[in-house]
Amino acid sequence: MWEIRLHGRGGQGAVTSAELLARAAIATGKFAQAFPSFGPERRGAPVQAFVRVDDKRILKREKIYEPDVVMVLDPTLLDVVNVAEGLKPEGIVVVNSSKSNQELKEKHKWPNVAAVNATRIAVDILSVPITNTTMIGALLKASGILRAEDMEEVILDRFGSKLGPKNFNALSKAFEVTSLN
Amino acid sequence: MSDLAICAWQKLELGTAITSPGNAAELRTGDWKTLRPETDREKCIKCGLCSVYCPEFCISENEEGYYPADLFYCKGCGICANECPKQAISMIMD
Amino acid sequence: MTKAIGLEVSLAIAEAVKQANVDIVAAYPITPQTHIVEELSVYVANGELDAEYVPVESEHTAMSACVGSSAAGARTYTATAAQGLALMHEILYIASGMRLPIVMTVANRALSAPISIWNDHGDIMSERDIGWVQIFAENGQEAYDLTIAAFKIAEDHRVLLPVCVNVDGFILTHMIEPVLFIDQKKIDAFLPPFKPAMTLNPDKPVTMGPVGVPEVYMESRKQCEEAIMGSRQVVAEVFSQWGQSFGRDYKLIETNGQPRAKVLFVTMGSQGETTMTAVQDLSESGESVGQVRIRLWRPFPREEFLEAIAGAEELIVIDRALSPGVYNGPVAQEIKALLYEQPQKPKIHNVIAGLGGRDVTVKDFKKMYEMSRKNELDPNYTIWGVRSDA
Secondary structure (H helix, E strand, O other), X not given: OEEEEEEEEOOOOHHHHHHHHHHHXXXXXXXXXXXXXOOOOOOOOEEEEEEEEEOOOOOOOOOOOOOOEEEEOOHHHHHOOOOOOOOOOOOEXXXXXXXXXXXXXXXXXXXXXXXXXXXXXXXXXHOOOOOHHHHHHHHHHHHOOOOHHHHHHHHHHHHHHHHHHHHHHHHHHHHHHOOOO | OOHHHOOOHHHOOHHHOEOOOOHHHXXXXXXXOOEEEEEOOOOOOOOOHHHHHOOXXXXXXXXXXXXXXXXXXXXXXXXXHHHOOOOOEEEEEO | OOOOEEEEHHHXXXXXXXXXXXXXXXXXXXXXXXHHHHHHHHHHHOOOOOOEEEEOOXXXXXXXXXXXXXXXXXXXXXXXOHHHHHHHHHXXXXXXXXXXXXXXXXXXXXXXXXXXXXXXXXXXXXXOOOOOEEEEOOOHHHHHHHHHHHXXXXXXXXXXXXXXXXEEOOOOOOOEEEEOOOOHHHHXXXXXXXXXXXXXXXXXXXXXXXXXXXXXXXXXXXXXXXXXXXXXXXXXHHHHHHHHHHOOOOOOXXXXXXXXXXXXXXXXXXXXXXXXXXXXXXXXXXXXXXXXXXXXXXXXXXXXXXXXXXXXXXEEEEEOOOOOOOOOOHHHHHXXXXXXXXXXXXXXXXXXXXXXXXXXXXXXXXHHHHHHHOOOXXXXXXXXXXXXXX
């Protein structure tokens, strides 16, 4: 089972990312859960969302304390939250950052890192610095949980015919340029 | 409550509903009065105010246009006598 | 019924209500129930559901409107949580006393104060005696299935009582997970149109909810008591029909893990699934442990429960609600009272866990098990994980 914890700030779309991932996984026939850290959310406050993906039925309803993958939408969170808390020894941190994998790995002592400058990609393709769909591309590349094309249908469904293709392009671009470690 | 409801629980209507409409009309409310209204036809102007004020709704117009009380329901409260603008109604011993 | 789709459980519940083809939805939005009734209002607004959506100014009015519409013969639905359920309180008794088959989702949430929007069972446990059939769902699929089944149970002329389906707030209502939807034609075959036993009809007048003088009130209560007691059989029948029609079998009391295990967890609601993982892990390491899940809470399925726990030495009864001042949570009280007359009584550990949205994890369940084996749990009840200076 994959256990993924998403870190973002209220309004950045971490909860939507979680939802899209789970819906796409379920559409491929897998079992998945996605849920927010429940409660009232202030725009800009650090928030978490959680995703589980497995090939068999998931019998667990608790937050994710020991994730396999952590995904960070906003680089400024690294100074505020210990995003790698509880990360499994072989776990992966997928992070929106302009820094290199190596630099981040050394600085934060993370076991595995997949950094991507998602803000740049999002601004270029979507014209807004909203990185939630872009970061899914990086997450999939680093983990192999799903193929990038598995996301297309849910993204088009969620964002419609105008924004949908752009979001999928941003995701595909991140998938293309991201590398692990 | 109708006597019909004094029955075994199995015979009660669903949710204790009352299925015989208007059965409250069978209840004689006028069986305990000491005074009853009597109208002086000389004074009565047939205005009908007594029927408007009657709390039992038991005063209604007859064929001649007067307003006698239905003594089956009249409790003898005297409101009609009190409200009559011509003092045409007096309360007398039943 | 082909492929599971991933969606929020609240939306699956709204879909179930739509597919049940309700005539009236009267509801007041309250977290964490909001997404259900929002979605239903969309269905009504865009014509997907031919029903009246009654936007009311409070839950008291929501339930009052439901009483009126159900009495008029309409298939009626509402949903609420916590303070909203509490505000409905007096009308909940009227709905059952008048034998109105309303269906309600309770998105279980803790009662204030302090203000909590998060999950526990305090809301429904305060309404144990309302005379409604009360069912608990463990996951999104069950929330969908049981919502549809609830109408069939409620409207059965042997029952004619309101039914509430309890769904853990946030933990289920806000979860995105796979749900299999059933084809509308199959649902229509399973759930025919509502045939009320009595309606408000000017051509055949009736008085519903009249005064019940002392000479009648007790018989009236007895009638309701017989109806809810008798509903147990109907719930079992409807669950069994559901299994035959759609392949997912539901029981009044569900079990999991080793049959005739020494130690059994007793759970209700979504915690049941997390417990399953703990039970599986413990079983794999050689422990004799199993699980009993209470699906039907009212009427309490006494025989089925006794059968499920037969032979067990210890029960770890999890309560997601506190019953202040009586040493045990509501579920443990129920079970202890039930066992009083039994010749063989297992030892009972009562654990109050997960109040106001506190996470209860696989590790927690394993630790409860471990502590029960070492006799470290309080003989009365343990309020799990509470910080203390002592």
